[in-house]
Amino acid sequence: MFDPSYAASLAARLAEKPRFTGTPGERRGAEIISGELKAAGYDVRREGFRVETYRVVEARLESLNPSFKVPCSPVGFSGETGEEGVEGDLVYIEGADPALLPSQSGWIGLSSVRPGKEEWRELVGKASGLVIAESNACRLPSHVSIPYEWREKYGSLPAVYVSYSDAYRLLGSKRVRLVLRQEYRRSLAFNIVAEKRGYKYPDEVILVTAHYDSVRGVRGAIDNAGGAAFAVALARALAQGEFKRTLRVALFSGEELGLRGSQAYVKKHRDELGEIKLVVNLDVHGDAIGRNASVVTGPKELRNYVESKAKIAGLNLQVSENVMSSDGTSFAQEDIPALNFYRSCGTGVYMHTIRDNGRFISEQGYALIGPFVEALLRELLDAEKLPFKREVPSDLKKKVDEYFSRWRV
Numbered sequence: 206m207f208d209p210s211y212a213a214s215l216a217a218r219l220a221e222k223p224r225f226t227g228t229p230g231e232r233r234g235a236e237i238i239s240g241e242l243k244a245a246g247y248d249v250r251r252e253g254f255r256v257e258t259y260r261v262v263e264a265r266l267e268s269l270n271p272s273f274k275v276p277c278s279p280v281g282f283s284g285e286t287g288e289e290g291v292e293g294d295l296v297y298i299e300g301a302d303p304a305l306l307p308s309q310s311g312w313i314g315l316s317s318v319r320p321g322k323e324e325w326r327e328l329v330g331k332a333s334g335l336v337i338a339e340s341n342a343c344r345l346p347s348h349v350s351i352p353y354e355w356r357e358k359y360g361s362l363p364a365v366y367v368s369y370s371d372a373y374r375l376l377g378s379k380r381v382r383l384v385l386r387q388e389y390r391r392s393l394a395f396n397i398v399a400e401k402r403g404y405k406y407p408d409e410v411i412l413v414t415a416h417y418d419s420v421r422g423v424r425g426a427i428d429n430a431g432g433a434a435f436a437v438a439l440a441r442a443l444a445q446g447e448f449k450r451t452l453r454v455a456l457f458s459g460e461e462l463g464l465r466g467s468q469a470y471v472k473k474h475r476d477e478l479g480e481i482k483l484v485v486n487l488d489v490h491g492d493a494i495g496r497n498a499s500v501v502t503g504p505k506e507l508r509n510y511v512e513s514k515a516k517i518a519g520l521n522l523q524v525s526e527n528v529m530s531s532d533g534t535s536f537a538q539e540d541i542p543a544l545n546f547y548r549s550c551g552t553g554v555y556m557h558t559i560r561d562n563g564r565f566i567s568e569q570g571y572a573l574i575g576p577f578v579e580a581l582l583r584e585l586l587d588a589e590k591l592p593f594k595r596e597v598p599s600d601l602k603k604k605v606d607e608y609f610s611r612w613r614v
C-alpha cells in the first residue's frame with residue numbers, strides 16, 4: 206500500500222540539500238534513492254551519462270549612477286565578463302522587443318522575460334550583458350541556465366536574474382557594471398533504474414519516471430524531491446505483488462539542464478524503446494496545500510481512462526492534453542504516451558529559487574494522488590490488454606516538436 210507519510214519524509218530527506226547535477230549533493234540524492242529502492246527489494250542499476258554543467262565563481266551587479274548594489278543570480282552557461290566586469294548604459298528592452306533595441310552595441314539590457322533562442326541570438330554581440338527581471342514580484346532571483354548549446358553556437362551574453370523590485374529600482378539607473386565569472390565542465394551524472402519483471406507480458410513495460418536533480422544551489426523540494434520520493438514510494442508499494450507486465454522505475458538527473466538524463470536514457474535504450482507502452486512522469490509534488498493535476502501527452506483514450514478513474518476514486522484531477530516541460534516529453538518525442546502528474550500548489554511560485562526549501566512538504570500532498578497513481582499502475586500492470594494505443598496524436602506530437610525546437614540549436 207502506498208504510504209503518504211513515507212513519501213513525505215523521503216521528500217523532506219532528499220530536500221535537505223541541493224542536488225545540482227555533477228555536485229556531491231546530487232550523489233547524496235542518488236545514494237538515498239538507491240538505498241530506499243534496494244531496501245524495498247529491487248536490484249538497482251546506475252546508468253552514467255556525460256552532461257555539461259557549470260559552477261559560479263562570482264556574480265556582482267552594481268548601479269554606477271546612482272551608486273547602489275543589486276543582489277543577482279547568474280544564468281548558467283550565459284557567459285563570463287572577466288574579473289573587471291563589463292560596464293554599460295542600462296537599456297530597458299522588455300522582451301527584447303526590436304523597437305527598444307539600440308542600434309549601436311555596448312549597452313546592458315534590462316529584460317522583463319528570459320529571452321528565447323531567437324532573442325538570445327539577436328542580443329549576442331549587441332548587448333554586453335543582460336539583466337533579467339523576475340516576472341513575479343514574490344520571487345527571489347531564479348537559479349537557472351540556458352542550454353549550453355546556445356553559447357557554443359551563438360556566443361556569450363553574460364546574464365543575471367534580479368528580483369522584480371530590484372529591476373524596478375534599476376529603471377532609475379543610467380549606468381551599471383556586471384561581473385560574472387563561471388566555469389563550465391563535463392560531469393558524469395547518473396540515472397537510477399529499478400525493475401520488476403512481469404510474469405505474462407514481460408516485454409511490455411510501464412515506466413515510472415521522476416527527476417531527482419535540482420537547479421544550482423536550491424534544495425528543490427517540490428521540484429523535484431517530492432516527485433522522486435513519490436516514484437520511490439510507488440515502487441515500494443508495488444514491490445510485493447506479481448504483475449503481468451514489467452514495472453520499471455527511472456530516476457533521472459540533469460533534468461534542470463534540459464532533460465539531459467531522460468535524453469541520455471532514450472539514446473542508450475533506443476533499440477528497446479518499443480517495449481515501453483506508457484511513461485508515468487512525476488514532477489512537482491509533496492506540498493501540503495494544493496490541487497492534483499495531470500498533463501496527458503498521448504491518445505484521447507488515455508485521457509478518458511485517467512479522467513474516469515479519477516471520478517470513480519473521487520479525486521478532482523485537472524486533466525489536460527498538452528506537453529509538459531519535464532522528462533515525459535523525451536519519451537513522447539519517441540511516440541511513447543506520457544502521463545504526467547503534478548501538484549499545483551501555493552509554493553509553485555518559489556520554483557527554481559532558494560525558497561523551494563521543503564518547508565511545506567507534508568503527507569497531505571500525497572494523501573489522494575499517491576493511492577490513486579498506485580491503483581492506476583496496478584490496473585495497467587495487470588490488464589490483459591492496455592486500454593489505449595501506444596501513440597502520440599499528431600497535434601500533440603507537433604507541440605512536442607515545437608517544445609524541443611524552442612531550445613535546440
Ligand SMILES: [Zn+2]
Pocket residue numbers: 416428429460488489531
Ligand atoms: Zn522539475
